[in-house]
Amino acid sequence: MTRIAIIGTGVIGSSWAALFAAHGHEVSTTDPRPDATDHLRRAVERCWPSLERQRLVVDTGSPDLVTVVGSTAEAVDGAGFVQENAPERIDLKHDLYREIDGIVGADVVIASSSSGLMATELQSACKRHPERVLIGHPFNPPHLVPLVEVVGGEATSDAAIDAAMRLYTSIGKSPIHIRSELPGHVTNRLQAALWREAYWLVEQGVVSVAEVDRAISAGPGLRWALLGPFATQHLSGGEAGLAYVLEHLGPPMVEWWETFRTAEWTPELKATLVAQMDDELAGIDQSRMLDERDRLLEQLVVAKSGADHLPGGSDR
Ligand SMILES: NC(=O)c1ccc[n+]([C@@H]2O[C@H](COP(=O)([O-])OP(=O)(O)OC[C@H]3O[C@@H](n4cnc5c(N)ncnc54)[C@H](O)[C@@H]3O)[C@@H](O)[C@H]2O)c1
Numbered sequence: 001m002t003r004i005a006i007i008g009t010g011v012i013g014s015s016w017a018a019l020f021a022a023h024g025h026e027v028s029t030t031d032p033r034p035d036a037t038d039h040l041r042r043a044v045e046r047c048w049p050s051l052e053r054q055r056l057v058v059d060t061g062s063p064d065l066v067t068v069v070g071s072t073a074e075a076v077d078g079a080g081f082v083q084e085n086a087p088e089r090i091d092l093k094h095d096l097y098r099e100i101d102g103i104v105g106a107d108v109v110i111a112s113s114s115s116g117l118m119a120t121e122l123q124s125a126c127k128r129h130p131e132r133v134l135i136g137h138p139f140n141p142p143h144l145v146p147l148v149e150v151v152g153g154e155a156t157s158d159a160a161i162d163a164a165m166r167l168y169t170s171i172g173k174s175p176i177h178i179r180s181e182l183p184g185h186v187t188n189r190l191q192a193a194l195w196r197e198a199y200w201l202v203e204q205g206v207v208s209v210a211e212v213d214r215a216i217s218a219g220p221g222l223r224w225a226l227l228g229p230f231a232t233q234h235l236s237g238g239e240a241g242l243a244y245v246l247e248h249l250g251p252p253m254v255e256w257w258e259t260f261r262t263a264e265w266t267p268e269l270k271a272t273l274v275a276q277m278d279d280e281l282a283g284i285d286q287s288r289m290l291d292e293r294d295r296l297l298e299q300l301v302v303a304k305s306g307a308d309h310l311p312g313g314s315d316r
Pocket residue numbers: 007008009010011012013030031032033072084085086087088092096113114115116137138139140
């Protein structure tokens with residue numbers, strides 16, 4: 001059991017707290033919001049049935065392992081691992097990293113959930129041990145979506161990366177180590193590449209927002225969730241696999257790349273996207289849509305965890 005400090009218990013931090021507690025870790029949290037205790041208790045209660053259905057609760061796991069304390073210093077005192085989930089503001093995070101670095105032991109990893117900041121920027125505030133600072137970027141909600149991107153900064157040690165990869169794996173996450181710092185890490189860059197083309201297609205009136213959603217969710221998105229884009233492409237080559245696809249379908253694709261454009265990022269484009277989004281969701285109860293998405297996502301994650309023949313085994 002490692003004592004975990006969770007700094008910031010909003011959308012992401014509360015879900016991490018529940019996941020660590022489900023695995024029997026003591027979790028010490030802090031958040032300046034006045035209703036932090038009630039908010040976190042409710043958030044952990046909401047996550048718990050899903051954690052149980054995913055069989056992620058070990059014998060010693062309990063929501064009671066999560067406590068709320070009044071300061072960062074108290075939360076990190078005695079912690080073996082820190083997961084920071086404060087707002088995405090570099091000044092605020094710098095203050096936190098300076099403080100945490102001054103308190104926790106030299107071998108305690110300080111991982112940031114940040115979607116957009118770099119470990120190098122964060123560790124610059126740590127004068128004692130910048131080598132234990134890294135990005136541990138989850139996908140929302142962390143207790144349900146297995147992926148976490150682990151990215152070191154210029155000063156991050158291999159030992160810190162290894163420790164984070166081991167801990168995340170031990171709580172059922174599916175971590176990948178990203179070997180260079182890039183804006184958006186890797187997964188959000190892949191999404192952004194798709195959105196770039198989708199925005200342009202909508203701007204040009206080729207398809208609507210709803211049609212793009214259908215194109216992916218009724219098409220390749222189904223296979224991507226099981227295999228990822230490369231193994232999906234490999235299977236489209238039949239027995240000859242990826243080598244054949246690259247030979248046969250690669251050259252036309254390279255020609256398509258020449259036709260790729262970027263939409264103009266104008267108020268008109270944003271208004272078009274939002275109006276078409278409203279059209280797509282007309283008559284749909286969005287809170288039910290969210291519940292249904294999470295229920296189906298959970299079923300998919302559970303089904304994948306029982307799969308024997310997917311690349312890399314199951315995610316968990
Ligand atoms: N929301 C997402 O989809 C998502 C996904 C992956 C990563 N992230 C990253 O996670 C981090 C948190 O994002 P979020 O969506 O949970 O934000 P959020 O606004 O829901 O939560 C942030 C919490 O931090 C608290 N906070 C403010 N100042 C603090 C301080 N000094 N110390 C401790 N806590 C403080 C706030 O009261 C709030 O509860 C960000 O770095 C973000 O980039 C978000």
